Amino acid sequence: MEDRTGPELVLVFSGKRKSGKDYITDLIQDRLGPEICCILRLSGPLKQQFAQEHNLDLDQLLGPGPYKELYRADMIRWGEDRRNQDPGFFCRLATGGARQPVWVVSDARRLSDLQWFRSEFPRQTRSVRVQCSDETRVQRGWSFTAGVDDAESECGLDGGVEFDWIITNEAGAPPLDQQLQPILKAAQEAASSTRTDQ
Ligand SMILES: Nc1ncnc2c1ncn2[C@@H]1O[C@H](COP(=O)(O)OP(=O)(O)O)[C@@H](O)[C@H]1O
Numbered sequence: 001m002e003d004r005t006g007p008e009l010v011l012v013f014s015g016k017r018k019s020g021k022d023y024i025t026d027l028i029q030d031r032l033g034p035e036i037c038c039i040l041r042l043s044g045p046l047k048q049q050f051a052q053e054h055n056l057d058l059d060q061l062l063g064p065g066p067y068k069e070l071y072r073a074d075m076i077r078w079g080e081d082r083r084n085q086d087p088g089f090f091c092r093l094a095t096g097g098a099r100q101p102v103w104v105v106s107d108a109r110r111l112s113d114l115q116w117f118r119s120e121f122p123r124q125t126r127s128v129r130v131q132c133s134d135e136t137r138v139q140r141g142w143s144f145t146a147g148v149d150d151a152e153s154e155c156g157l158d159g160g161v162e163f164d165w166i167i168t169n170e171a172g173a174p175p176l177d178q179q180l181q182p183i184l185k186a187a188q189e190a191a192s193s194t195r196t197d198q
Pocket residue numbers: 015016017018019020021022023024140169170
């Protein structure tokens with residue numbers, strides 16, 4: 001049974017801070033269930049290694065509070081050094097333990113992140129963009145920070161990428177369940193293909 005060689009579908013999400021990537025990827029996992037769908041965060045292993053090397057509080061770095069903002073610019077620089085040496089470094093760590101047929105990567109930030117998934121899983125990878133207006137992001141607590149919002153970490157996937165799906169996450173857009181329907185359908189088909197393969 002546990003002879004699976006890899007995922008059947010990899011949904012690689014990107015979008016600006018506070019566009020709602022966590023909100024939407026949580027919703028997808030809710031709809032599909034944790035047996036079928038796992039959420040993978042590239043920032044997870046990054047924060048783990050950064051906390052270890054710099055003797056920081058990992059739980060607080062992973063949490064939503066202000067602590068991580070104190071270190072964000074340093075983490076970005078540190079992560080960029082690592083990625084420059086080895087673009088797949090965090091992708092490999094984040095995906096190492098995943099066994100579900102559908103992977104949802106919630107935080108791709110750079111072209112190299114997306115390229116890594118496309119080259120490892122060319123048949124399975126789909127890119128999804130979450131977007132909303134800056135006004136909505138401000139209402140969700142965002143304010144522009146130089147060195148963060150104008151850096152590759154936030155802008156690396158702004159242009160030159162063909163997204164398979166674009167989700168508009170704000171008031172006035174079609175309901176999320178409606179927008180997510182083709183994605184959920186693809187995920188359900190992928191999951192059922194693993195069941196019938198075995
Ligand atoms: N459609 C939505 N309805 C209600 N709250 C939302 C919605 N989308 C995002 N939020 C809220 O906005 C904030 C930012 O969303 P989040 O998913 O953390 O963004 P990101 O992961 O892109 O930084 C969170 O508090 C989240 O709960």
